[in-house]
Amino acid sequence: MRKGLRLGVDLGGTLVKMALVDERGRILERVQVETVKNPRTLVKTLRLAAEKWLAFPILGTGIGVAGDVNPERGVVRFSPNLGWKNVKLADYFRRMKFPLPIRVDNDATVAAWGAYHVELAGHSNNLVVLTLGTGVGGGLVFDGRLYRGATGTAGEVGHIIVEAGGESCVCGSRGCLEAYLGGAALVRSARAAYKLKGRTVDGLDPISLEKRARAGDPVAKAVWQRASRVLGIALANLVNLLNPDTVLLTGGVSRGAPLFLPNALKIMNQRAFKTSARAVRVVVSQRPSDLGVAGAALLVE
Numbered sequence: 001m002r003k004g005l006r007l008g009v010d011l012g013g014t015l016v017k018m019a020l021v022d023e024r025g026r027i028l029e030r031v032q033v034e035t036v037k038n039p040r041t042l043v044k045t046l047r048l049a050a051e052k053w054l055a056f057p058i059l060g061t062g063i064g065v066a067g068d069v070n071p072e073r074g075v076v077r078f079s080p081n082l083g084w085k086n087v088k089l090a091d092y093f094r095r096m097k098f099p100l101p102i103r104v105d106n107d108a109t110v111a112a113w114g115a116y117h118v119e120l121a122g123h124s125n126n127l128v129v130l131t132l133g134t135g136v137g138g139g140l141v142f143d144g145r146l147y148r149g150a151t152g153t154a155g156e157v158g159h160i161i162v163e164a165g166g167e168s169c170v171c172g173s174r175g176c177l178e179a180y181l182g183g184a185a186l187v188r189s190a191r192a193a194y195k196l197k198g199r200t201v202d203g204l205d206p207i208s209l210e211k212r213a214r215a216g217d218p219v220a221k222a223v224w225q226r227a228s229r230v231l232g233i234a235l236a237n238l239v240n241l242l243n244p245d246t247v248l249l250t251g252g253v254s255r256g257a258p259l260f261l262p263n264a265l266k267i268m269n270q271r272a273f274k275t276s277a278r279a280v281r282v283v284v285s286q287r288p289s290d291l292g293v294a295g296a297a298l299l300v301e
């Protein structure tokens, strides 16, 4: 990675994190602004926030966005969180005179790139990253390079099908991993299970579900148990297909890993090829909040 500073932008559904990052992915300074859905207003706000940094020589700007991104053209084809369709995001940054070149990629791809360079620096060469948030995203780094596929859409681990006729998924398919392990799906299925028992529970989220499961609540335990089973199947598929040395879990739901990971690993070990299963370590990120901005900045090579 060329020596010098880059700007990294992690564009999430509620918050945008922006940082000044060095060639090793170290964050020197950071700011955070609330997401606004109008891309022009958003980029203008970011430009003002970045003003003080632009006196430095900066090698370029990298941006991670949740959604379907065309990395070659810097276009966000579709982002349900932001309500965007065919937004030429790189052009907005260019017009606002952000440091060139401008690189745009999917947020999970960017998190994988950040994990590869920063958290796992030198300890992984074939890496799968799963971002466990409201939805489930994925990013792939093989032989030290990002794998993007034919259209930049590779690594949609959340939409690996784990139950042929299973739960409906936001993508339009059924039985996707995200329909069980995504934060939204966990809450939805817990709510439905409580309702069956004639109970209404307010303020459910993955963290409270985790607390309930730890306290022995049978509904919460069953929801995590089901999530762990489908994750185990997804991991077996990933391990057989890709033979990674590391699978890194990041994002809010990954904090519940002590609840779901042991069983998922047991199932992975039962169902995957022995050689591949033995070679992989599945770990939980220790610095999840930095991977997005660092990885985005390092898109500028």
Ligand SMILES: [Zn+2]
Pocket: 158, 159, 169, 170, 171, 172, 173, 174, 176, 178
């Ligand atoms: Zn899906």
